[in-house]
Amino acid sequence: MCLGIPGQIVRIDDEENLLATVDVCGVRRKVNIACIVEDGEPIAACIGVWVLVHVGFAMARIDEDEAIETLRMLEELAEMQDELRAMSEPDPAQAAE
Amino acid sequence: MKYIDEFRDRAKAETLVVEINRLIEKIAPPAPLAIMEVCGGHTHSIFRYGIEGMLPPEIELVHGPGCPVCVLPMGRIDDCLAIADRSEVILTTFGDAMRVPGSRGSLLQAKAAGADIRMVYSPMDALALARKNPDRELVFFGLGFETTMPSTALTVLQAEREGIRNFSVFCNHITIVPTIKAILDSPGLHIDAFLGPGHVSMVTGISPYHFIADYYRRPFVIAGFEPLDVLQSIWMVLKQIAEGRCQVENQYGRVVPEKGNIPALAAVARVYELREFFEWRGLGSIDQSGVRFREEYAAFDAERKFTVPNVKVADPSVCQCGEVLKGAIKPWQCRVFGTACTPENPLGALMVSSEGACAAYFQYGGVPKRVPEHA
Amino acid sequence: MTPRNFAKLSVPAITLAHGGGGKAMKDLVDDVFARAFDNPLLAPMEDQARIGLSELANMGDRLAFTTDSYVVDPIFFPGGDIGKLAVCGTINDLAVGGAVPLYLSCAVIIEEGMTVATLHRIAQSMAATAREAGVAIVTGDTKVVTKGACDKIFITTTGIGVIPAGVNLGVANARPGDRVLVNGRMGDHGAAVLVARGDLALETNLESDCAALHTLIADLLRSAPGTRFIRDATRGGLSTVLNEIAHASQVAIEIDELATPLGDEVKGVCEILGLDPLYLANEGKIVAVVPPGEVQAALTALRAHPLGMDAADIGFVREGEAGRVTMRTRFGGMRIVDMLVGEQLPRIC
Numbered sequence: 001m002c003l004g005i006p007g008q009i010v011r012i013d014d015e016e017n018l019l020a021t022v023d024v025c026g027v028r029r030k031v032n033i034a035c036i037v038e039d040g041e042p043i044a045a046c047i048g049v050w051v052l053v054h055v056g057f058a059m060a061r062i063d064e065d066e067a068i069e070t071l072r073m074l075e076e077l078a079e080m081q082d083e084l085r086a087m088s089e090p091d092p093a094q095a096a097e
Numbered sequence: 098m099k100y101i102d103e104f105r106d107r108a109k110a111e112t113l114v115v116e117i118n119r120l121i122e123k124i125a126p127p128a129p130l131a132i133m134e135v136c137g138g139h140t141h142s143i144f145r146y147g148i149e150g151m152l153p154p155e156i157e158l159v160h161g162p163g164c165p166v167c168v169l170p171m172g173r174i175d176d177c178l179a180i181a182d183r184s185e186v187i188l189t190t191f192g193d194a195m196r197v198p199g200s201r202g203s204l205l206q207a208k209a210a211g212a213d214i215r216m217v218y219s220p221m222d223a224l225a226l227a228r229k230n231p232d233r234e235l236v237f238f239g240l241g242f243e244t245t246m247p248s249t250a251l252t253v254l255q256a257e258r259e260g261i262r263n264f265s266v267f268c269n270h271i272t273i274v275p276t277i278k279a280i281l282d283s284p285g286l287h288i289d290a291f292l293g294p295g296h297v298s299m300v301t302g303i304s305p306y307h308f309i310a311d312y313y314r315r316p317f318v319i320a321g322f323e324p325l326d327v328l329q330s331i332w333m334v335l336k337q338i339a340e341g342r343c344q345v346e347n348q349y350g351r352v353v354p355e356k357g358n359i360p361a362l363a364a365v366a367r368v369y370e371l372r373e374f375f376e377w378r379g380l381g382s383i384d385q386s387g388v389r390f391r392e393e394y395a396a397f398d399a400e401r402k403f404t405v406p407n408v409k410v411a412d413p414s415v416c417q418c419g420e421v422l423k424g425a426i427k428p429w430q431c432r433v434f435g436t437a438c439t440p441e442n443p444l445g446a447l448m449v450s451s452e453g454a455c456a457a458y459f460q461y462g463g464v465p466k467r468v469p470e471h472a
Numbered sequence: 473m474t475p476r477n478f479a480k481l482s483v484p485a486i487t488l489a490h491g492g493g494g495k496a497m498k499d500l501v502d503d504v505f506a507r508a509f510d511n512p513l514l515a516p517m518e519d520q521a522r523i524g525l526s527e528l529a530n531m532g533d534r535l536a537f538t539t540d541s542y543v544v545d546p547i548f549f550p551g552g553d554i555g556k557l558a559v560c561g562t563i564n565d566l567a568v569g570g571a572v573p574l575y576l577s578c579a580v581i582i583e584e585g586m587t588v589a590t591l592h593r594i595a596q597s598m599a600a601t602a603r604e605a606g607v608a609i610v611t612g613d614t615k616v617v618t619k620g621a622c623d624k625i626f627i628t629t630t631g632i633g634v635i636p637a638g639v640n641l642g643v644a645n646a647r648p649g650d651r652v653l654v655n656g657r658m659g660d661h662g663a664a665v666l667v668a669r670g671d672l673a674l675e676t677n678l679e680s681d682c683a684a685l686h687t688l689i690a691d692l693l694r695s696a697p698g699t700r701f702i703r704d705a706t707r708g709g710l711s712t713v714l715n716e717i718a719h720a721s722q723v724a725i726e727i728d729e730l731a732t733p734l735g736d737e738v739k740g741v742c743e744i745l746g747l748d749p750l751y752l753a754n755e756g757k758i759v760a761v762v763p764p765g766e767v768q769a770a771l772t773a774l775r776a777h778p779l780g781m782d783a784a785d786i787g788f789v790r791e792g793e794a795g796r797v798t799m800r801t802r803f804g805g806m807r808i809v810d811m812l813v814g815e816q817l818p819r820i821c
Binding site: 003004005006008017024025030032034035037050052054055056057059060062063064066067069070071074075077078081 | 098099100101103104108109112113115116138191218219220221222244245247248251255296299300322325329348350351352353354358360361364
């Protein structure tokens with residue numbers, strides 16, 4: 001059950017029934033945010049939050065740090081690979097001697 | 098598109114493929130490693146992005162039964178049609194279920210014959226239709242794993258709050274863990290590791306899967322759905338194998354919280370209880386694998402509101418959906434694949450559902466396994 | 473043209489009487505259609521329009537003749553309506569064969585109860601579209617059916633045009649080495665209409681790309697006379713046309729996902745609903761197969777035209793399994809782009 005799409009909450013539509021408008025690439029849809037409102041926080045604090053939307057419900061807040069971390073780890077891997085490749089190539093300075 | 102495009106990045110994909118190849122060299126498996134993706138969404142991604150063709154031949158991706166549409170038994174479709182046949186009923190459903198064949202046709206065919214069947218994107222839209230049509234009975238065909246249980250449950254709770262009496266759900270929600278266990282217990286079926294269901298886990302958290310690593314000793318990596326997520330998860334599986342580890346890991350940390358989603362789980366616990374057993378197409382009956390409404394919510398249970406035939410219908414005898422679902426055979430090894438069973442004339446749900454391995458293979462696959470690097 | 477007095481309907485809504493052949497029907501035809509389409513060939517209101525053959529023979533050596541029915545729901549949508557669609561669609565079917573579109577017929581089937589105001593709106597839209605395209609609607613038919621026998625209104629337009637000598641576009645003409653061009657972003661119409669139906673409760677600024685493409689195609693053919701084939705990517709979308717070409721020409725076609733233009737909102741709708749934009753309908757987009765030597769000239773010509781500003785070279789024809797269409801994904805993998813089976817339905821899985 002898989003088709004979840006990241007979107008940003010741009011407007012609170014119904015505080016009592018926990019409905020908000022989410023923007024996905026310029027397309028907007030009302031979603032139910034019961035699963036991602038935080039206890040003790042005013043509902044307006046959800047505006048600007050990125051969430052995973054599935055069948056009209058915001059099911060999870062997207063953790064920006066985790067996303068950055070995942071991508072950073074891949075960048076590091078790429079850098080390591082480049083280094084390894086560079087190390088295993090003959091040194092042009094030596095070859096010239 | 099934020100949080101999507103970055104995870105479709107080709108350069109990072111190539112990095113991962115290099116690492117995957119290195120690990121395979123290190124592991125040097127005597128036979129191909131069978132990695133099963135449980136979730137139909139992963140199957141779809143794998144085919145749509147041509148991921149299998151990017152992997153070394155020592156990795157075999159086995160497509161699992163995590164497609165809730167694919168495992169709907171024909172009898173349940175028949176029950177749904179019986180409800181839709183009633184003149185007072187407006188039956189609402191996700192698009193996915195429209196083409197699944199029952200014993201006397203699909204929902205789409207019934208709609209063409211005059212039944213009031215409407216497609217919705219969300220159960221909340223079904224509830225809105227109930228409000229707009231007070232003289233009709235609104236029935237929502239609820240299906241899916243734990244991912245969609247909360248959305249159905251929250252909709253029912255909303256209906257309860259508003260005192261809406263003409264709304265009910267035909268509940269076909271199923272749970273993922275018994276399925277995985279059935280696969281693990283299947284004699285003759287050997288899977289080396291799993292890609293876990295990312296969106297189910299966003300609701301349930303990580304703890305339900307520990308038994309797979311601890312008891313069955315298989316690496317289990319919860320994976321996101323973008324192609325980088327799938328590749329990275331495969332890489333993480335290989336790292337575990339290379340390092341002799343057996344753990345549940347979470348590749349999809351940006352969405353999956355370790356403890357799951359508390360409000361979602363609360364709504365689910367309030368509204369549903371486990372069925373003793375539930376019928377799965379192709380897999381037979383699995384204990385404790387489905388849910389139904391609790392007694393307190395009987396008024397929202399379409400099965401209690403309306404009488405349904407509740408007849409168990411056997412799959413066509415030529416159908417080998419069950420074996421494909423378990424990963425025992427590949428789609429093209431099914432005796433009717435491409436002949437009696439095609440997307441235009443599907444015999445089984447695996448050919449009908451866009452996530453079904455057979456349909457995915459037809460739609461996307463068929464290209465040579467290895468595509469030259471810089472063609 | 474001597475201005476004449478057109479009849480005026482005095483009722484707000486259409487009834488079966490308006491299809492009965494009597495005075496009510498004459499008033500309907502006169503007030504709504506004759507008034508809107510008014511032109512010298514229509515004005516005599518004979519049972520047929522009469523067109524001089526020598527006029528046609530001066531323009532080319534073949535008559536192009538096509539017909540199409542339009543049943544779109546909703547009948548008004550952002551970027552157009554069923555009337556505009558009925559005119560553009562038929563003009564395009566002529567133009568993709570290299571023809572200069574000249575005359576259209578317009579047959580309508582109206583569900584009783586439709587408001588006269590709505591009918592006026594549709595007819596005026598058809599008239600404006602035709603006028604802008606330099607095409608005349610010269611004959612037609614009107615029927616009214618009982619409530620429920622049709623969905624609001626169905627329109628059938630038939631068109632004729634003339635193909636200049638030497639223009640020989642054909643679906644079987646593609647050969648290995650040819651490039652595949654499109655004139656802009658794919659999927660706008662299909663996505664806009666889906667959203668406009670309202671049951672998915674999506675808010676967008678999406679508009680149909682509905683447009684008459686004959687001047688764009690004329691520019692293309694002038695700059696790239698070696699063009700093998702052109703087709704508009706209507707129902708079934710880009711992938712359907714590609715499959716048709718691959719099959720008829722017995723070739724393989726490969727396109728590049730990153731090269732295929734897509735608007736952001738179409739991407740958004742497709743991601744939310746699980747749709748593949750390659751299968752969404754377009755009403756203002758062509759697929760053109762062009763020999764490699766003429767691609768630059770073709771793209772320049774397309775991009776200079778208001779309907780081709782986002783034109784792109786999206787792929788090529790190659791040797792290979794005949795009838796096979798593949799796409800190099802943004803991710804580096806390869807997937808098959810098959811013929812659409814049935815209708816594409818939104819999915820949650």
